[in-house]
Amino acid sequence: MERQTPILEVDHLTVVYETAKGDVIAVRDVSFSLYPNEIMGLIGESGSGKSTMAYAILRMLKGAARVVHGTVRILGKDIYLLSPEELRKFRWSHFSMVFQSAMNALNPVMTVEAQVIDTLKSHRPHLTRLEAKERALELCELVRIDPRYLKSYPHELSGGMRQRIVIAIAIALEPSLVIMDEPTTALDVVVQRSIMDQIRDIQMRVHFSILFISHDFSLVSELATRIAIMYAGQIVEFTDSHSLEDRMSLHHPYTEGLWNAIPKLANRNIVIEGIPGGPPNLLKLPEGCSFHPRCRYKSEICSAQTPELKTYGTYEIACHHVLDKEGHHD
Numbered sequence: 001m002e003r004q005t006p007i008l009e010v011d012h013l014t015v016v017y018e019t020a021k022g023d024v025i026a027v028r029d030v031s032f033s034l035y036p037n038e039i040m041g042l043i044g045e046s047g048s049g050k051s052t053m054a055y056a057i058l059r060m061l062k063g064a065a066r067v068v069h070g071t072v073r074i075l076g077k078d079i080y081l082l083s084p085e086e087l088r089k090f091r092w093s094h095f096s097m098v099f100q101s102a103m104n105a106l107n108p109v110m111t112v113e114a115q116v117i118d119t120l121k122s123h124r125p126h127l128t129r130l131e132a133k134e135r136a137l138e139l140c141e142l143v144r145i146d147p148r149y150l151k152s153y154p155h156e157l158s159g160g161m162r163q164r165i166v167i168a169i170a171i172a173l174e175p176s177l178v179i180m181d182e183p184t185t186a187l188d189v190v191v192q193r194s195i196m197d198q199i200r201d202i203q204m205r206v207h208f209s210i211l212f213i214s215h216d217f218s219l220v221s222e223l224a225t226r227i228a229i230m231y232a233g234q235i236v237e238f239t240d241s242h243s244l245e246d247r248m249s250l251h252h253p254y255t256e257g258l259w260n261a262i263p264k265l266a267n268r269n270i271v272i273e274g275i276p277g278g279p280p281n282l283l284k285l286p287e288g289c290s291f292h293p294r295c296r297y298k299s300e301i302c303s304a305q306t307p308e309l310k311t312y313g314t315y316e317i318a319c320h321h322v323l324d325k326e327g328h329h330d
């Protein structure tokens with residue numbers, strides 16, 4: 001299939017937190033592209049650098065965090081070369097975001113309708129109030145919220161409804177890219193499921209690309225077609241979600257560990273295996289492959305040489321043993 005021009009291009013991105021103890025390299029030389037209408041998942045354990053990468057892409061890093069290398073292009077524009085005013089115009093119109101905490105994203109002293117209209121009018125000043133109100137109604141329909149809630153304040157809505165409103169605001173200006181960072185994590189499982197279904201439904205109706213960040217592998221594998229697996233600031237694998245289960249032996253050992261840690265309904269008696277050990281200290285990564293101290297397949301080369309991402313069919317995997325680890329399976 002011939003690929004279109006990417007919506008998002010991340011090229012050799014490296015982000016550090018400058019701390020008294022030294023630079024914490026939270027994102028290390030990450031490159032990938034996201035294409036029109038594509039939903040790409042980004043998963044990894046807590047502390048692997050997912051949120052830092054999201055904030056870097058959005059040019060929203062704060063405090064001690066710095067992009068020290070690499071570029072981020074959205075619709076071909078290097079967003080770090082935009083002036084603050086250009087960035088303000090570009091954000092929401094071309095890319096937007098949905099974070100975990102809807103409560104923090106919404107203004108507690110404005111009605112939902114005022115907030116939707118505010119976003120619309122600040123980027124499309126020529127819209128009349130009536131047109132903005134009509135668009136707010138349309139958006140309500142899209143996220144399946146009864147329009148009467150437009151007159152409510154955020155605290156009057158449930159967590160799931162608030163998150164739907166945040167999604168409505170994120171897509172209000174028809175951006176090409178929406179970055180979602182754990183958008184359902186704060187919600188209970190039933191609401192989480194309904195929001196996931198809705199995200200898929202909205203994306204099919206209005207078409208935009210999504211970078212969906214989560215630590216929940218099963219959630220991501222249901223939504224995304226392509227998945228990036230992040231470990232200690234690096235992408236160690238790009239995989240497609242269709243054949244995940246069938247070909248588990250042909251994945252990075254970390255991917256295998258994350259997958260095996262998911263409770264499977266069909267196999268209730270199976271003991272869930274976690275990944276031994278914990279994430280490495282980002283101030284001082286292990287030599288060679290940073291996953292090797294936790295890896296059951298490791299050999300001498302793993303502590304001596306950093307594996308590069310290599311292509312295996314539709315996958316890219318950074319592991320010295322991906323082809324021979326099959327024989328190690330119990």
Ligand SMILES: Nc1ncnc2c1ncn2[C@@H]1O[C@H](COP(=O)(O)OP(=O)(O)OP(=O)(O)O)[C@@H](O)[C@H]1O
Binds near residue numbers: 026049050052
């Ligand atoms: N302000 C900071 N100063 C120093 N290090 C930080 C700072 N914020 C984050 N880090 C470090 O950067 C690394 C990446 O953090 P990040 O929050 O991006 O990971 P994450 O994968 O999104 O984790 P989570 O799922 O818990 O949000 C972590 O090891 C974290 O300790």
